[in-house]
Amino acid sequence: MAAMSDEPDGGTMPVPPAPASGLAKAPLAGRSLETAEDAPRAVPAPESTPESALGSAAEPAEPPMNAPVDAPAAPLAPGTPLPDDPADQAPMAVAMRAARMAGARGEVPVGAAVFGADGTLLAEAGNEVEARCDASAHAELLAMRAAARRLGRPRLEGCLLAVTLEPCPMCAAAAAHFRIGTIQFAAYDPKGGGIDHGPRLFDRAGALHRPDVVGGVREREAADLLTRFFRALRRPPSP
Numbered sequence: 191m192a193a194m195s196d197e198p199d200g201g202t203m204p205v206p207p208a209p210a211s212g213l214a215k216a217p218l219a220g221r222s223l224e225t226a227e228d229a230p231r232a233v234p235a236p237e238s239t240p241e242s243a244l245g246s247a248a249e250p251a252e253p254p255m256n257a258p259v260d261a262p263a264a265p266l267a268p269g270t271p272l273p274d275d276p277a278d279q280a281p282m283a284v285a286m287r288a289a290r291m292a293g294a295r296g297e298v299p300v301g302a303a304v305f306g307a308d309g310t311l312l313a314e315a316g317n318e319v320e321a322r323c324d325a326s327a328h329a330e331l332l333a334m335r336a337a338a339r340r341l342g343r344p345r346l347e348g349c350l351l352a353v354t355l356e357p358c359p360m361c362a363a364a365a366a367h368f369r370i371g372t373i374q375f376a377a378y379d380p381k382g383g384g385i386d387h388g389p390r391l392f393d394r395a396g397a398l399h400r401p402d403v404v405g406g407v408r409e410r411e412a413a414d415l416l417t418r419f420f421r422a423l424r425r426p427p428s429p
């Protein structure tokens with residue numbers, strides 16, 4: 191979808207219900223190891239990162255980049271508070287949808303969504319680096335800006351940011367400026383991440399703001415999307 195992401199196209203879509211999963215709550219400090227597939231995990235999995243999987247010889251069946259998202263079947267009523275468990279996967283479903291749409295536009299398939307404290311979807315966005323000719327047009331930055339405009343205030347206290355890839359240092363710093371309450375991300379990014387990798391912005395003494403962070407939510411799904419995208423880029427054109 192080529193539409194600008196400044197305006198959330200989902201309206202006031204409520205946060206869908208929590209799937210009956212056994213996901214453990216995994217705050218930034220004291221994350222416990224989780225071995226279940228797609229469960230939050232403390233240890234980055236290099237094999238699931240987009241770059242490291244490029245050389246894989248395996249060529250699994252590749253669903254289209256814009257395959258329908260497994261949308262929640264029974265959304266909660268508007269105004270329903272977000273689930274207590276920050277590892278709930280429902281917000282990430284919205285971010286995954288935005289990521290697939292970004293991939294379909296030829297952008298690196300990363301998507302993000304911001305939910306208000308009352309569970310309302312405030313904004314969703316995919317990467318628009320190519321469309322805007324703007325290297326800083328990362329999905330989460332666009333989504334946070336749109337959410338703040340929607341609320342009519344510059345900060346997003348109590349809001350949840352779901353993003354399909356560990357935010358880079360720029361976006362992590364922006365999340366601190368926006369005072370995001372919780373960051374939920376899917377795939378870890380050992381090369382470009384700024385939360386669990388690189389500068390680890392929220393672990394630093396004197397950090398401006400420390401959101402609750404949960405990584406690894408639907409990690410495999412997000413990493414597979416990125417892997418397929420980069421693999422297709424490297425594939426030589428058909429004769």
Ligand SMILES: [Zn+2]
Pocket residue numbers: 328357358359360361362
């Ligand atoms: Zn970023």
